[in-house]
Amino acid sequence: MSEVVEKAKIAKQVCRKLSTTSSEAKNQAILAIAQGLLQNIDVIVAENQKDIDAAIANQTSQSIIDRLILTEARIKDMVEGLEQITQLEDPIGEVLLEKALDSNVLMQKVRVPFGLIGIIYEARPNVTIDAIGLCLKTGNAVLLRGGSNAIHSNTCLVSIVKKALQGTEVSPDAVQLIEGLDRKLVEEMLTLNQYLDLVIPRGGAGLIQMVVQKSTVPVIETGVGNCHLFIDKEAQVSMSIDIAINGKTQRPAVCNSIETILVEQQWARNHLTTLNDALIEQSVKILGCAKTQTLDSRVESATEEDYYTEFLDYIVAMKIVESVDQAIEHIEIYGSRHSEAIITENRENANKFLNEVDAAAVYHNASTRFTDGFQYGFGAEIGISTQKLHARGPMGLPELTSYKYRLYGQGQIRQ
């Protein structure tokens, strides 16, 4: 039996018990994990150093090494994250609907865990702890597959977690990490319908697409954000600039940052250079259409491909459009259904944009950077869904649950 099947099977076996474990016991288990991490900061940092050394030896890019590093401060952030999760309401057992059927059978629609959730992710080892906390809180077992460059960190973290769970009502078997580095193990996970109830990939566009293409287990796609800002004819100039700068430069490497700015032609004739002054001052490279270049010679030429690109960098694509309709059409073609914003004082255009743009989150006169579980007040986030099935946008605890119908009769049969 392969490592994947073996671990999935072990985890699945504890799902039934975990699904009925009390909120208090689940919280105690999560706090025990937090305690375990605090007591092992030195060990974690030492194991993490092995990953860093290997990454340096492999000439890994600095941005990936940055994500890989676990310092005492970052470990304490992980601990704080776990503590926050214990403060959140447990969604499991919530009665979503209750009614008597015609035959007087009492029906309850009740929130239940999925069962076993697979999480496939890349460099950042803090995802290991986040995912464990969120899955256990919602009564789910979890099968983790982290990036190969974080293997020492992840193995160490999961071993601390399993040890911490030993004294609790949550079985250490509920948390499993695939340690083998062969990529085929991921493909094996993706077809393990017998044990896995859900797979959530977290990472770059390549990973997400691979999972969507190969998985027969239900998937929630997350995180690819080719987000647009549309500056309409009647947009306030300073507001447009503030939101463009916030969306592009506050944290360029995250999925809710802006990748393309669409500018209404008349606004562009009057204010494009002012907008571009601000972008260029923030070291943003602008790649634009021919019309943009005519209005501002500092703009470099954009290719068709640029409009599809999630730069995740100080680069923005730009295009002049004739109307809100043309903006909506551009987003329909190039967008990734994540977050889209319109700046305008025209209420009709705003409503048209919010109604017709097909995305998880649509903004009027606000930054796309707000698309985030914590900003939305969910208190947690396992990822941001860009698909429409089950969950859309920031996913908190309820999005990690399913439901079942419980029916109570006194011998009723169907007529």
Place this chain on the structure above:
Amino acid sequence: MSEVVEKAKIAKQVCRKLSTTSSEAKNQAILAIAQGLLQNIDVIVAENQKDIDAAIANQTSQSIIDRLILTEARIKDMVEGLEQITQLEDPIGEVLLEKALDSNVLMQKVRVPFGLIGIIYEARPNVTIDAIGLCLKTGNAVLLRGGSNAIHSNTCLVSIVKKALQGTEVSPDAVQLIEGLDRKLVEEMLTLNQYLDLVIPRGGAGLIQMVVQKSTVPVIETGVGNCHLFIDKEAQVSMSIDIAINGKTQRPAVCNSIETILVEQQWARNHLTTLNDALIEQSVKILGCAKTQTLDSRVESATEEDYYTEFLDYIVAMKIVESVDQAIEHIEIYGSRHSEAIITENRENANKFLNEVDAAAVYHNASTRFTDGFQYGFGAEIGISTQKLHARGPMGLPELTSYKYRLYGQGQIRQ
């Protein structure tokens, strides 16, 4: 461009408009379809006859021919179904959550259509009309792929639908039927992520499995029901028999009928032959474990495979179990997560069963035959989901929708 891509593209193009079409206009369109069907009963019956003739020539089984037949009465049932759909509340636009974020951005979580839904189904041509009615009501366009043996019926029905829509606010383009019979067209549909937002297969286990295995488009699995009745030690005898007979014989060919009866050993020693008398009187063949056969020589021997089988016929598998735990374990291994029932006067065992059995619907002292959108009061049903992502159990109108976040600011940026 293939027929599938061409039709999907046409349908996708009207999604944006359809998503904002008023409830009144959508209802008028559905009533126009109903009117069109009523005016064309003779044409439909004549086209349907071609399918029947071909089925007879192909020596198709009588049960499939029964599902294929469209009589005046069945067409009027379809019309009535459409009229009922217009009476239901439109879920689109419902505000599911509204709150001000910390930054005073107003957030609304609003129900929206999926966009373009693919329905892949088998013999029954009434599904064509059901699916069109339910999809249009929820603002979704629909790409249909029916069984090849119903091609004349389906082509005729869709052509009537498209003609009826011409005078309405809903574009005839919103309804598309794949007419080509090549099976490769289905596979093409299943990887059309660019246009299709969701695929729902309706049919036998083979079709469902094929779709789950091959689709990269998100899927909702429906309808395979390997349902169990567990008769516990403290089960009332007459209630157990009534529910066994109702579950097995009221309509054996449907997914919520019972396929296996699990009997607690002590109850079995006292009452098994009485139960079996009733089953045999209803012409039910019983396939049982060795213990069952010892208690009742009329029981034939069951194979391991029988416990996995959805007989959809007057056949039931039977097994003696020692406890509610053993019943739950059997269901965990062999069940299809559809509907499961326990008969008992023991409240603790009932709760254990309802909490721990992992299925869409779990029943205490009631028949599994209640798992149905109409019985649950949803007023409609596109299918019964046996997966946990998005929808579980009977799917009504809300299950054919997604949601989006709309956010209204006054220039807020993220700090």
